[in-house]
Amino acid sequence: MEHHQSKSFPISHVIGFVVSLVLTFGAAGIALKTNLSFKVIMWIIGSLAVIQAGMQLFMFMHLREGEDGKTNLVNMIYAVFMVIVIVVGSIWVLTSGHAAH
Amino acid sequence: MSAKVDTSLPLEYQTEQDRMNILGFWVFLGAEIVLFATLFGVYGVLYERYAGGPTHKDIFVIKDVMIQTVLLLTSSFTMGIAIFEMRRHNLKGLITWLVITLALGAGFLFMEINEFIHYAHEGATMQTSAFLSSLFVLLGTHGAHVTLGIGWATMVIIQLLKRGLTPTTARKTFIIGLYWHFLDVVWIFIFTFVYLKGLVA
Known part of the structure; x- marks a missing residue:
């Protein structure tokens, strides 16, 4: 602390x-x-x-304060990963390939 | 769940229960981030589907957006100062900064409601196009969170006035603080990927 x-x-x-x-x-x-x-x-x-x-x-x-600071950091990194999968993945799937034709 | 109190830590971290509550709230924020990600994803897919209706450039007013942004950004800062005062055990300072934060939050909400009214007058409603449906759902979900935050923080202030600074009220205040900063984090991305992006394209 x-x-x-x-x-x-x-x-x-x-x-x-x-x-x-x-x-x-x-x-x-x-x-x-x-x-x-x-x-x-x-x-x-x-x-x-x-x-x-x-x-x-x-x-x-x-974010990193307290005894759970490391847990918080991992939690946020995972959340960011999910954001990239959901946002970039949705846009990619729905605006390329068959969707673009 | 022990009642052990570690007085070397800030008030909100002193008991195991309170530390667990704060950790749990971080996990909740992780889920909130995913919720908003789905809305950003939908908007990112549909943002050019105007269906013959108004486009970004027809309805966005950059000056009002900047005012909204500064109001919310400043309220995130004043919330930080409120928690800073709490850690100095300054109850009066804490409540003063919380009230300032809520006033700024209310100002933001007032601007956003006016923005929606302005859009409706321009013929831009949720039914107009896929672009506007996804826009209103994204902005509306954020605005609903701000509204909830104002009500929640008001109740925390009432508890602080009645019970003073205890490990429990400090933990509740810290958690509403996290929530409030989170709302500003979401707004940064709305500002960038909705308003600025719409006005560049």
């Missing part, structure tokens, strides 16, 4: 908040104000979203 009681200023929260705002407006700027191709834009803003979500998990939700 970290040294919670002694700190008087929530510095990691403030950093997390500022970085989240930068990532949010950065993604909006890249998506709306640049002339990059759709594919490039989606890869960039998708990556920014994943980084921001990770920051929420580690800096705000204290």
Whole structure:
């Protein structure tokens, strides 16, 4: 466990908040104000979203804290795996092959 | 289920029961992530099936989306500060930041309801097209979670006022905190893969 009681200023929260705002407006700027191709834009803003979500998990939700920290981490990695299977799998199956004809 | 209390830990982790409740809530969040994944999957498949109805660019208002995003992002931050104050055993600070969080959450909800009304006026309803059906189900499920979170957090605040900070009320507060951050995590992906994606294409 970290040294919670002694700190008087929530510095990691403030950093997390500022970085989240930068990532949010950065993604909006890249998506709306640049002339990059759709594919490039989606890869960039998708990556920014994943980084921001990770920051929420580690800096705000204290994912790895406590004696079950490792269990939480494995649980979230599995959840991410399921998201990829469900989202990418659905889109792939339903927009390629026979579905595309 | 022992009553052993480890006072070296933050209040919410002091008993075995409370630690198990927090672990269980993380498992629940894993299931919630899969629930939202199915809705994102449906939307990802259907997002260009306009059926002659309005498209993203016809209905999305980027300024309102940015306001919604900042409201929810800030509320996630203030929830973090609330938990920070809880760990300093500052009950007054905790409740103050919780109330600020809920005010921001209510602001978000107000914006989202107005957004839906605006869409309906544009002729974009759930029945219009597959794009709009999947959009409203995804946004609506998230909005319903925010609504539930506001009611839930209000009840936790009432308990804090009545019982003060105990291992039990601290654990309940920590868990609603996790839930609230999770709602912001889902919103990050809605913002990116629904709104920004729709306005790029």
